[in-house]
Amino acid sequence: MYAQLFTFCRFAMYFSVIFVRIIRLKIKKRMETITSLYDFFTECGQVTTDSRNCPEGSMFIALKGGNFNGNAFAEQALQKGCRYAVVDEPEYAQKDDPRILLVEDCLKALQELANYYRRQLGTRIIGITGTNGKTTTKELIATVLGRKYNVLYTQGNLNNHIGVPLTLLRLKPEHEIAVVEMGASHPGEIHMLTHIVEPDYGIITNVGKAHLEGFGSFEGVIRTKGELYDYLRSRKNSSVFIQNENPYLNQIAEGLNCIRYGQTEGLYVSGHVLKCSPFLAFAWIGEKGLHEVQTHLIGTYNLDNVLAAAAIGRFFGVEEEEISLALSSYIPQNNRSQLEETPNNHLIVDAYNANPTSMMAALENFRHVEAAHKMVILGDMKELGSSSKEEHAKIVDFLDTCNFEKVILVGPEFGCIQTSYEKYPDVDTLIDHLKSDCPIGFYILVKGSNSMKLSRLPEFL
Incomplete structure (x- = not known):
């Protein structure tokens, strides 16, 4: 019996050694x-x-995507001028062409290449995520840091598992700092992206009710955004920039070196709203005293965004006067709280994204805008799952307290809510109505999820 047991143990040890060697070879390969x-x-x-x-x-x-296979276009890419084409299906690498490179998985190769390249350059990277405001905050940070450094930052909304590695692969040795935006709609996505980016610093703009269909709950949103903090705990000499008055962020920031900004006196950067009619004017205090800034940003909710940029600028040694100049010069794009004047009306167009948190903030700000005649056009908020009807009903209830002269609701989600407000099933139906009955002399807030296509409305208003 003992001899059999001894023989079994020898075989087990032998196969375990072989197994470890195979694993090591795979990793090495x-x-x-x-x-x-x-x-x-x-x-x-x-x-x-x-x-x-x-x-x-x-x-x-x-x-590869749901409706395309990039392998099929490899040869075409070479003909159009690419030096190499990377494929992951052997049939597309059968030709004896040294320009076609075969890997196991192209997406994984893209991500690993981006991470490896990031390590070779060693550029200081600020990772940014959050429910609302991360794109505007990213651009404000880049604008401020650009006063002193050569800065690379995420273009547009390329903040997912493909856009993030593509951003890193745009890095050049001359870039001194990078600001990389990371988005998520499911648990684990920020964890995955941080291990590609390996940021040295981080900022979560806020947490709110968005993508609830993917996250499952508001608590799921907090946990996923907090994966950025989790990663930074593992890095030496890392810091996070945190909105001081946000209770959710403070709950998950334990053990981190926190650079605080907000409206409380005595913070690293503190500030307050001076006016917002409709552009935000604010004051902020750094090391050298009080600074007053007039911005091109609409909405008091942008105060946190500009204070975050000021805090990061100060942390990286940008002169405070330069910070103020950068913040005053920034002009938002991409349908994010843009003011447009038409022959008939003044429009605040915020039609790129919408969730319960950002929708409520936009309405709260708009109710305080001074105007004789105010009107809102709201489109459905997407990806709210089982919470959708409840959250749309809350928006309608809030509208009842605002006393806007006219309210138009667009989309099937708002269409399910019992209300006397005008409702249209889609933007095309609303456009047909506006062609014959265009409002005149109004200040109009236009806000909805990007898929509602409310960005088409300005030419009909």
């Missing part, structure tokens, strides 16, 4: 693949995943 891919990337200097956009000498990485 994968790392060799990424280092080899990195060598090819350095020849190219840039990456594309779109065969319709192939800069001369770039590297094409064939990604």
Whole structure:
């Protein structure tokens, strides 16, 4: 019996050693693949995943989507000027063409290449996430830091598992700081993105009720956004920039070096609203005293965003006068709280995104805007799951307290709510109505999720 047990143990030890060696070989092989891919990337200097956009000498990485297979366009990308094409299906690498590089998984290769490249450069990176305001805050931070540094920052809304690595691969040795936006609609996404980006510093703008269908609950939102804090706890000498009055962020920031900003006196940066009619004017206090700034941002809810940028600018040694100049010069784009004047009306267009938190903030701000005739056009808030009807009803209840002269609701979610306000099933139906009955002389707030396409309305108002 003992002899059999001894023989079994010997075989078990033998196979465990073999297993460990196989695992080590796989890891080594994968790392060799990424280092080899990195060598090819350095020849190219840039990456594309779109065969319709192939800069001369770039590297094409064939990604897959629900309705396309990038492998099928690899040869086309080479013909259009790419130096190399990376594929993950052997049939597209059968030709004896040294320009076609085969990997196990193109998306994984893109992410690992971005992480490896980020490590080679060692650029200081600020990671930013949050429910609302992260894109505006990212651009404000980049504008402020740009007064002293060569800054790379996320373009547009490229903040997902593809956009983040593409942002990192735009880094150049001359970039001194990068501001990388990270978005999420499901648990674990920020965890995954932080391990690609490996940020040195972080900021969560806020947490709110968005993507509840994916997160499952508001608590799920907090946990997922907090994955940025979780990552930074593992890094030495890291810091987070935190809105001092936010109870949810303070609850999950334990053990972190917190640089605080907000409306409380005595913070690293503190400030308050001077006026908002409709553009935000605010005052902030740093090390050198009080600064008053007139911005091109609409809404008192942008106070946190400008104070965050001021705090980060001060932390990185930007002169306080330069911080104020940067904040006063920034002009928002992409349908985020833009003021538009038409021959008939003044419009506040905030049609890029909408969730219960941002919708309520926009309405609260608009009710305080001084105007003789005020009107709101609201589109559905998407991805709220089982909470959708309740959250849309809350918005309608709040509208009842605002005394706006006219209210128009667009979409099937608002359509389910019992109310006397005008309702339209979609933007096309509303446009048909506006063509024959356009309001005149109003201040109009236009807000809804991007998929509602309310950004089409200004030309009919």
